[in-house]
Amino acid sequence: MMDLQPADTDLHRTSRYDTEPLDMVDQHAQIAILPGAGPLQHKARVALESHRLTIAKNWLNRMISEIEDLHTLETFPAQESIKASLDILEGLALALDDDRVLEEFEPGGAYYEKSASMGLVGSGTAADIISVCRNMHSLESAIWELMVDTLRREDQNVLRLVMRLRRGLNGISMAATQACQARANGELDRMAYTDVLTGLYNRRHLLRELERNTEVYRRYHHPFSLIMLDLDNLKGLNDTYGHAAGDSALRHVATVMKASTRDVDVACRWGGDEFMILMPETEKRVVEIVAGRIDESLRNTKLRVDSGLLTLEVSVGSSSCPVDGTESELLLQEADASLYRLKAHKRRGNLPASESSTNA
Template sequence: MTKPENPPSHPGGANAHTAVDRLTAILLVEDDDADATLVVRALRPYARRSTVTRVTSLREAQAWLHRNVGDVVLLDLSLPDSFGLETVSRLHADVPSLPLVVLTGFDDEDFALQILETGAQDYLVKGQTDGPLMWRAIQHAIARKRLEEELRLSEERLQGIIGMAQDAILTADEALTITLFNQAAERLFGYEAIDIVGRPLSLLIPEHLRAAHEASIAEFGAGPVQSRLMATRREVVGLTRDGREFPAEVSIAKLHHARGLLYTAVIRDVSERKRVETELRRMATTDPLTGLCNRRRFWELADVEIARLRRYGHPVSVLMLDIDRFKSINDQYGHAVGDQALVRLASVCRAELRDTDHIGRLGGEEFAVLLPETGLAAARDVAERLREQLAATDIPCLNGVLHMTVSIGIAVCGEDDMSIERVLSRADRALYVAKSHGRNRVEIFDETSASPSLAG
């Protein structure tokens, strides 16, 4: 056995070398004396840069490595207590961070690949190896193992970051088979990684959207763009394990490697944000008391209908409704009852109107109804029906029962009307004619409707 003058010790020990002058500690695991002598002789020119320690069995190698720090192992596969690839796998499992160079008398490329796949960094064929080749193999094995360890640590750090990420992260191969699924993805989609990895990405997409999604991915994969961020992509829809669909924002990137494309997606559930946006939009466009469109929203819807009228010539009519003597209602019964009257009017109108009709509260006790695809005669029928239903409505209150009536003015949109404002002005003039003629009635605008109105 050839032993170093100063056997390697654990870092920090009395014999520890500095990073600059530390010798390469080589552990030779070889039970054949002749083969061991050849190895030691081949490495003799590098004695100032290395130490060689020989053991003759796998058990001795494991024991030595537990007591000492080695840089590389030269490993024979035919030992008294271990044989073949099992020798590599057992030593690699015991010291996974240590580079292994296998010494074998079997010169076969397939066997060499099995050696490398089992955990070794290189192999040398006995009888075909000189000193420079062996030293180069040792240095390459050390460098390769160092790179492998750096890669492993980098992957562990990346996996740690992915695992701690609040957004769902998944990867899929070119066939759109899932290859990675982090904890946030488990929480979002309801699958455990062990159940979903290896399965198609389409499981996470609603069935009616799968074809379009796959076409979009294929277009992205074939294009020059390497990534698309959430801010630049439209929202997509995800599907959970229990069948719930949810809106999501997705950032996606692609990576070309030896086995084809690899896609990485970062997915964020935006259900809560969409809910808040919807609520804010509702608050911005809805009258808080009645739940009807507010003035701004009614104007928007009306402009759309007028644009459609100007393009296609389809009839559009407008009703203006006003609760009769609303100020007296507030004064006599109180503002709470007045509010009930407004809410009841909204409820009756919603029940009587079509889904395609639009009603809005323009302010106070004044309401407007937009009737698409409706001419003057049909609009009058709608107005009379609303008036009758509201006149038959009783609102209980502390002072008895409130009998509410409304006056309604009608105007028809013309192709020369550029906005709803002109139409509402005509309907408003008809409304005040209805009030001046006794209230609780319907009037249609004509050129004589400009007579002075009475107070409501």
């Protein structure tokens, strides 16, 4: 554990507040002192100022103990953090009886900026946010304990009640922070692996799942298949009816795909007018069944464009592991090749029985 020692100049920091009587400090400051609370505030301020070195050392050592990667530890701004922590604790002491100092802890204030710098230590991960919360709670607890040890018994009882309440409130704050961060991370993860237009998975997610399935096959010999679909004449649809109609067509195909596949299947928009379905535990013959199901659904459902109804056409290619290979690259190449073989046959008007397609 790094034992933090501040520079000598920081040990004897003084301000005009240290040399003037409490009732003479800045006649223009808006001091909010309850009846009978003046001595209590003064005593608390003196206690905090006289022990700020110990509190700062414990606070910073706690922050260092939370660091989990070597780079962040090596780049920890030790001297800057020592100075900032001492300044913050001095500000807290002064704020006990001076509202103008307390305002400096609000956004835009000097102590607010110093406090923000203490939250920049870390690797920038979600866990750091929770760590900051824990460190702040630790700092607060140290200050409360110091106050309790310093004050008379009647005041101690009041502060103990406050400490208990603050402990509960800190728990609420940390729980809410964790839940908010988890939700934000889940949304970011969803956005990273989801196609915005169709709501299907995107290419990145399918490639990740493809690698996982090839690894499963190497270890346990579980087969799987790929289906590649291409929405025919999307360009013509865009040119004739506009890109909004083209987007509707892509969403329509996505809806049919999701309705025609299992929960364990991975349906994705591969890019442009192409889609892909990864089907775990599936052999070649099942691919033809699923392709036929998609074909039938597209024939039976029409896409409304302007005042008319259109039937969409797709071409389908496929590959299966291990029949067409056991490496992801080979399987993608075969699915793509079989798709374009079919499209070539469709252009010539002679569709082979072994290839799957939808035509309406």
